[in-house]
Amino acid sequence: MLRYAALRGICLFAVVVVAVYITILIANMGGYVDQIIKSEVRFRIGVLVNQNPAYKNLPPSKKAELIEGLYQQEIKRLGLDAPFIFRSHQYLVRALTLDLGRSLYLTSDTGSRLVRNIILERLPATVLLFTSINLILFFISITLGLYASRKYGSKLDKLIVALSPLSSIPGWFYGIFLILIFAATLHILPYGGLVDVPPPKDPFHYALSVLKHMILPVLSWLVAYTFIQTYIRRTFFLMFSQEDYVEMAEAKGLPPRIIERRYILKPTLPPIITDLSLTLISSWMGAVITERVFNWPGLGTLLYMAAIMLDSPVIIGSVVIYAYLLAITVFVLDIVYAIVDPRVRLGVT
């Protein structure tokens, strides 16, 4: 068992190392980003110096000196004075030791340039919204799915099947309509944001205000994904409820609740837990468009901004955290599976 765990751990770590290094290469376009940033810095400084009234009367040679000096200074600050290949290894070592370093441009909400702070400050809002959404979706879909699978062909089952195509449109799209209805027309819910303007001073009202701001984004995802997820679960449970041992239990006359819990839900638990774990981890990365539609200060927008601004340390930092979380989850699940089901253990066929 220990050997199995060690091997899985080593494999996963190797995957993380490779994934992180590939991310470093991609985020920096193999060093090409350096060229882009350098050209932009030179241009920006050139324009700034030329547009700044304070430097209008500098002789051309002094102006050129000033531009060059400011350029070198900024390049040094960005760390672009060292070759990319050297920096890529530095990035890797730092990333693997969770020293996420400093961003190039982005700052955290409170002004920190430490990638760790940038990510951590956005994490609570992301977790609050998207983890909540995913948990609500999970429990609704499990409950309804199980119920529908047991009442196959019922009105509810037919309704779920009929409404499942709603997911063909993403949640943020419903979000726009919900904003139009509840914010722009009825004026009963906010357009977006985290809290009322101005923010309530006492924590209780602040929390209530945040909850109020969560209603529409949560609703938009529920409209979009409840039925499809329920449909998936229902199909999943349906498959299991046709297993021989379930039919045997039914033949034995066991009560439906016991059949559902012991004979259907229990054997399907490992894949459901896996699904839930991965969904929760994914939810920590936020959702770019939903965040933008609802102006929610989450990690998705941050990653989007980092990609737009070519802020590779932030991109790498986010990927590293995600990679570690994923690897740890997979590792734990592997161990759990191995304990629960010895067939999955290494060497056993």
Added chain:
Amino acid sequence: MKNGRFLLVLSILVAFMLIIPTMSLPTAAQEAPRGPWVDEVVFSSVADDATAISMLEAGEAHLYYYGLTDPELFKKVKASPNLWYAMSYGSYNELTFNPVGPEFPATGELNPFWDPKIREAMNYLVDRKYIADELCGGLAVPRYLAITPSFPDYARLIDVAKKLELKYSYNFEKAKAIITEEMKKLGAELVNGKWQYKGKPVTIKFIIRVEDERKEIGDYVASQLEKLGFTVERMYKTSKEAAPLWLFGDPAEGKWHIYTGGWVTTVIARDESDNFDFFYTPRGIPVPLWQAYKPAPEFDEVAKRLATKDYASWEERNELMAKALELSMKDSVRVWLVNSLTAWVARKGVKQAYDLAGGFYGARLWPYTLRFEGKVGGTAKIVTQAKIPIEPWNPLGGSDWVYDTMIYRATYDPPLMPDPYTGLYWPLKVVKAEVYVKRGIPVTKTLDWLSLKFVDKIEVPTDAWYGWDAKEHKILTAPDGLTAKAKVVLHFRDDLFEHKWHDGTKISLADFIFNYIITFDRADNASAVFDESYLETFKAFKEYFKGFKIVSKKPLVLELYTDNVYPDAEWIAANVASWFYPQGDYGPAPWHMITIGLLAEEKGLAAFTAAKADKLGVERLNYITGATLDTLKRMLDEAIATKYIPYKEVLGKYITEDEAVARYEALKKWYEEKGHFWIGDGPFYLESVDATAHVITIKANREYPDTADKWMIFGEPKIPEVAVEGPSNVISGLGSAFNVKVTFKGEPYKISDIDSVKYIIVDAKGRVTAVGTAKAVEDGLWSVGLSAADTSALPPGSTKLLVAVTSKLVSIPVIKETSFTALGLEDYLSGKLGEVEARAKAGIEPLKDAVSSLEADVGSLKGQISTLNTMLIISIVISIIAIAIAAVALVRRQK
């Protein structure tokens, strides 16, 4: 019954109590409070333009501090009864050409845009009016030249500009003819309607930016080129994708031919004379593309002279500008297309000043003018798309994002206030200034709060402060024989040192001296707070700075010596006034507030600038939120405990230990109340920051020295309304006159507020035949007199009269056009003769009839007379006969 009466009386009293205050509200509403008009402003973030407009419509926000450029949303705003908007003119688009050639060294392919004549012809190929009206949905105006149509230089050179605009107006056939001829000269041939060079199609690689209106513009220009027979490869790219090609890449590699360029300016540029040097010569920016520019020697020389201000008078400067404009069109390494208009939207009932270049957030006056109509107080809700605060706020190296600056500028006063409509400066903390300029340097002044004198030499006195010894902590004085190009004597308000910082402490001379010291100390590597990243900007400052002297301590009078001379004396004064005034580049700078940051920096716990923070691996100081607040608090406690006086060797003469502690204590109390260390002296103070929710609240400073109505005259730009009246025909060789009515909201525009009223005559052949200046008749009325010589030069036909009015109150010139028919004298006279003949003919016919009728009448009369005569004769005869008979009878009786 008694109860009933009592209730009645009570009801009446209550009604009175409710009604009376309501009745008195309008009067109270007109009283300007100290500080701003409103009580509170809350800034928050929105997702996009559409949400912001929807919130404004719903009354959930009052102003949108983000430029609106979407034509469809703009239509909605225009149609809304609840919204109003202001326009700003700060961004512009152009076509940037790759000038390498005629063949690209790397590929051997032909680059048609190497040829200046083809580049020049591109001006004819693009219909700027179509771009502005159709592609930009009316949110743009055509731009032909390197100077901005809404800025003062355009107004000064309106005649030259208009001439060039007419010359280079859209003419597809002309473009085609020139380009065809030049392409043939370059060795290309037109095969089946497609240009080929050395047997291969001439493919224009066109980088088209996709983020804004440049996508549509690029497509349009590409289509125009295709009509000429070019094969166009449309390379749609974002800024990041395009930059390595056009900006960083070597243009000789031939990876692109044209790029849809775009530029932004957030302030009114009063002097655009260096635009030619920047946009057309290798001196502009040290990137490969600029280094490939090879302007004609004459143009290069003119551009350089303008950039280095190598001229002795305004006349000479304007002549150089005119020349440069003409030569830049011949060069055309970039072809200007449109000046984009940005709409700034607000809810009706809310007013504020706005900047003609920077819109709502670009106006330094916004905090001083923001108000609800007919009401004092209230909370104004401002939304923007930015996630505020974007970067840390600290006065020496904090955020320079406009979304941060627009807020923190409300918290401190500048010594001089920029005029949002002209770009000039008005006094705020300063009351008057004397500006002395070395003779021979062309400088003018417009406003009366300062005087301008020219002198032969400006010597810097040896007791003037000139530097700082960071080791010894000593002020260094000016060396012997030091001279300057200008001297400014600034007289500050008498009550300056009664003004308070937000923590209740008073502004003092120590604030000025502290700021003088840190200006030098941070640039000296012997200092504990040396910042390498500050060095370059300090060097630039030292190029100009020639001396500083305190002439009087109360009222404060300062003498400042500089080599930084602008064409406007107001700008010279504004520049030197900002040198040591207690404000940094990024916020207010009371000495005690900065000191705690310097202490943190000295100990390596945090740093003011991003570069130093990155270098030390520490956080950048943030005075409003985040982890460094705790660091600052510790430094403050330490300063209190040690009764710390910064730069004690000098400031010890201006601050006592008790005074220092009192300031620190006030700051500590402020921090305990507000949770931040940001204190200024402006009309608003920072109340709270919710960095996660991106909400910032500022509140009215009711201890502010001035009342809210101080800047009321800047409520809106007084853009003149112009009407031209005159004859519909003008005769060659005869003088003619037109009336130009200049008003604002129906009221005559004062003559003293008008800078100039120029006119241009464009004849029927599209040539400019006369340019002149109208004469003032009275307020609101000017006269354009066309002399006999002017009219003689006009060929017959429809002629345009363009009148350009430039006001001293706004930078935008207003151009009004009217038409008349020009007639030659001969034509006119023969026309008149014809008219007379026709009129005579028309008059003679009835006369003839009348004569005939008269003749008939006379004939009839004659007949009647003849009958009468006959009858008379008969009567006479009868009478005679009767008499004869009577006589005979009588005679017989007597017998």
